[in-house]
Amino acid sequence: MNFALTDSQQKIQHRARDFAQTRVAPIAREMDERGAMPLELVREMGVLGFLGGPLPSEYGGEGWDAVSLALCYEELGRVDSSVRGLMTVHTSLVSQCILKWGTAEQKQKFLPKLARGEWLGCYALTEPNAGSDAASMETTATQDDDEFVLNGEKIWITNGNIADVAIVFANSNRALKHKGICAFLIETNLKGFAREKMRGQELGHRASDHAHIRFENMRVPKTALLGNVGEGFKVAMSALDHGRLGVAAGALGVAQACLDASVEFARTRRQFGQRIGDFEMIQSVIANMAADVDAARMLVYRAAWLKDEGQRATRETSIAKLFATEAAVRAASEAVLLHGGRGYSNEYPVERYYRDIKGLQIYEGTSHIQRIVIARDLIGKEM
Ligand SMILES: Cc1cc2nc3c(=O)[nH]c(=O)nc-3n(C[C@H](O)[C@H](O)[C@H](O)COP(=O)(O)OP(=O)(O)OC[C@H]3O[C@@H](n4cnc5c(N)ncnc54)[C@H](O)[C@@H]3O)c2cc1C
Structure with a gap:
């Protein structure tokens, strides 16, 4: 078993770390306060090649393997979940999905622009009455000659207000349940596509854009289908397989950032005439956090490595997402406590990590849903 990263993976890790630390970290607090x-x-x-990283060079990408992509998300997640989230949706949920399911024309038209960041992508699955149970979606796609007419609404769509391209899921025959779902690859300037910011102040991820989208008799050509009629649910789930690895790697980054901040604070903060890091109770917190971070890293890298080996990794990806997000929730909570009153203020970044991490536990399948995916894969379905 070889745990070492290849030269090329290390280079990508350093490139992402350099960008995250020099360009994102200095403005992360300001972005959170400004909400954009x-x-x-x-x-x-x-321009730096991150958005198109895993795409082949013919579409403007660099052909990264899954481990490299996870390393990039980890480095971005270490400094800011909103920036990492934008990239996970754009690159893993949208571009990698087009690469897998798109026609030659769709790939040629969309992928180079998405790789360069000239166009931004969003992935529109969740609805007011269909969240964890995505297959129960109410958005309809009615066929009319060479077109489909879409009606319905989507909520919580990351990048939704700024995206030029959307993957939209709608049901063409609700009697068929999930077998009636179609995926459409559309440009967001189509007539009948209306969007607005989600209402309310969000707990975390405040620099992210989240949209409420409505489709009002939106006509899309048949050529906008991504995959065949009725294959939309498969398209959605295969995209989530990529996206969940991105969320898991981002959560690993958050957990690592909490550990780094806690170690630094434990070394420098003094009470009762000694460093707080010399109290055994604080050492225990830090040791548990370090063990969690290491375990999360192994699970995230294993899931990525399995994908690179061409093996099915749905269960392992869900295990990585479940464990890494839960570990990061624990780490963020402990990091705030360990910082005392300072951890309660945005003077220190652990306050933001604590708010942001809840989102990672919810989107792309909550922790409850990951447990269902894992258990069903182990137990199997009754015939
Ligand atoms: C910050 C953020 C960004 C998002 N970005 C996107 C995006 O880009 N695109 C998109 O399509 N969606 C996005 N979402 C939506 C997200 O994927 C959903 O919120 C999530 O899937 C949960 O759905 P829900 O909110 O409707 O909760 P519900 O499905 O109503 O769940 C409520 C609770 O019930 C639990 N539950 C549900 N079913 C079961 C079950 N069978 N067994 C046990 N427990 C269950 C859930 O785990 C949860 O705790 C985003 C959400 C957030 C918060």
Whole structure:
């Protein structure tokens, strides 16, 4: 068993770390306070090759393997979950999904622009009445000659207000349940596509854009189908297989950032005439956090490695997402406590990590849903 990263993986890790530390970390607090991120930062990620990383060179990518992509998400997650989240949706849920399911024309038209960051992508699955149970979606796609007419709404769509391209899921025959679902690859300037910011102040991920999207008799050509009629649910689940690895790697980054901040604080903060890091109770917290971070890293890298080996990794990806997000929730909670009153203020980044990490536990399948995926894979379905 070889745990070492290859030269090329190390180079990508260093490139991502350098960008995260020098370009994102200095503005992370300001982005969180302002509730938005500068679009130039996103364009820069395109120029630097991050957004198209895993795409083949013919579409403007660098052909990264899954381990390299996970390393990039980990480094971004260490400094800011909103920036990492934008990239996971754009690259893993959208671009990698087009690469797998798109026609030659769709790939040629969309992927180079997405790789360069000229166009941004979003993935529209969740609805007001269909969250964990995505197959029960109410958005309809009615066939009319060479077109489909879409009606319905989607909520919580990351990048939804700024995206140029959307993968939209709608049911063409609700009697068929999930077998009636179709995936559409559309440009967001179509007539009948209306979007607005989600209502309410969000707990974390405040620099992310989350949209409420409505489709009102939106006509899309048949050529916008991604996959065949009725294959939409498969398309959605295969995209989540990529996306969940991105969320798991991002959570690993958050957990690592909590550990780094806690170690630094334990070394420097003094009470009762000694470093707080010399109290055994604090040492125990830090040791548990370090063990969690190491275990999460092994699970995330294993899931990525299995994908690179061409093996099915749905269960392992869910295990990685479940463990890494839960470990990061524990780490963030302990990091805030360990910082005392300082941890309660955004003067220190652990306050933001604590708010952001809850989102990772919820989106792309909550921790409950990951447990269902894992258990069903182990137990199997009754015939
Ligand atoms: C920050 C953020 C970003 C998001 N980005 C996107 C995006 O880009 N695109 C997109 O399509 N969606 C996105 N979502 C939506 C997200 O995927 C859903 O919120 C999530 O899948 C849960 O659905 P729900 O909110 O409807 O909760 P519900 O499905 O109503 O669940 C409520 C609770 O019930 C539990 N539950 C449900 N079913 C079961 C079950 N069978 N067994 C046990 N427990 C169960 C859930 O785990 C949860 O605790 C985002 C959400 C957030 C918060």
